[in-house]
Amino acid sequence: MKKSDRYKRLTDIIDDPDRVRCDELLSHYTFTKTGGKADVLILPKTYEEVSAIVRFAGVNQLPVTVLGNGSNLIIRDGGIRGIVIHTMKLNAIRLQGSSIIAQCGAAIIDVSRFALRCHLTGLEFACGIPGSTGGALYMNAGAYGGETADVLSHAVVADRSGRLIELSRDQLEMGYRQSAISKHDYIALEGTFTLEKGEEEKIREQMDHLTHLRESKQPLEYPSCGSVFKRPPGHYAGKLIQDSGLQGTRIGGVEVSQKHAGFMVNVDHGTATDYIKLIHYVQKTVKEKSGVDLQTEVRIIGEDK
Structure with missing residues (x-):
């Protein structure tokens, strides 16, 4: 299939042509400022769009690669063939009781700041991690003695057939820089972080301290x-x-x-x-x-x- 044909057919799934981009330079999306072009880059806004893209790719035998913030990532200079899903528009964060539910494209730093505003403690360690929530789930991101597994209660993922699945804490199999999401090549869509009530000033002090450590050493x-x-x-x-x-x-x-x-x-x-x-x-x-x-x-x- 020609790229132009691929673009046309994908716009049947994504109704906004600006969210389907052919030959997109990926150095614009990585922290290293390196990386070649994607055949097609897509920016979905809903989980249903992600599922439809994955199903389309399966029918047309196209590889699918998922990008978040591009922080702990090197994309080779030849770029990526097939479809690249970028999660930046899946970035909602909401409160549910003492839990925070964050979509995969939300920066994990923003999730930690949201927790601060809600007077919830447990995500202070993430205040300097530059990745996305999806990336944090995928690799069990951590820093300064804390890690995602400490507070993650469950997640929503898509498998490579496009099926949406909810995984419990035990099913997530979180280990050092790995999880069931990376093991089974799932697409992380959403994480629920179960936190505890805390004092805003103490939470802020801890985040300020960790931010100072990061800025002074990195x-x-x-x-x-x-x-x-x-x-x-x-x-x-x-x-x-x-x-x-x-x-x-x-x-x-x-x-x-x-x-x-x-x-x-x-x-x-x-x-x-x-x-x-x-x-x-x-x-x-x-x-x-x-x-x-x-x-x-x-x-x-x-x-x-």
């Missing part, structure tokens, strides 16, 4: 993909990289941050290929010097140019 002044590597058992990735003398190492326009060795920053029009080459070089060097295998936390998807 290289937020440059585009990056966040924490590149998972924490190795008994070690810290950043410390291993620092002890290997790798801070400031640069390939192309991408550099191991001199502020925090666990980050790689785009300092001079770097490409996804630069990122990937630097990741491999760091893994090789750390293995040689410490014997530790660093595993990537950042997702790397798409095709080489």
Whole structure:
């Protein structure tokens, strides 16, 4: 099927032509400011639209990739074939008793701020995580001693046939940077966070403290993909990289941050290929010097140019 034909048929599902975009440059949607083009990028507004897109893709044998905030992600320079669903317009957050229900495209930072306004405690750890709610569910995102699994009670997902499924806490199988959503390649649509009543001032103080820690330690002044590597058992990735003398190492326009060795920053029009080459070089060097295998936390998807 030609892209033009694909575009025309998808507008039968999505009634707004601006939400179906052919040959869209994905560097506009990633924190690293890298990534090639999507054959077709779609911005659904409802879960029913997501289901219809997935069913359409199945009938037409097209791959489907889902993007949220694009924070812990590297998209290769050749882009992504098939359909890319971007969740930015699925961003509603609402209160239900002492629970907060957030759609997948809502920034998890915004969910934590919503909890603050509702005087609910439990999501303070998320106040500096730059990803989407969907991303947080997918990888059980965490920071500063807290993680999504601590407060997530259930989620709504779509499977790859387009069927909507509600998963309980136990069914979500949350582990370190993984979940049943990533294991079964579900599309996260909604999460319900069960919180406790707290004092607004204490919640705000904790969030301010964590924000200060993040701003003082992380290289937020440059585009990056966040924490590149998972924490190795008994070690810290950043410390291993620092002890290997790798801070400031640069390939192309991408550099191991001199502020925090666990980050790689785009300092001079770097490409996804630069990122990937630097990741491999760091893994090789750390293995040689410490014997530790660093595993990537950042997702790397798409095709080489």
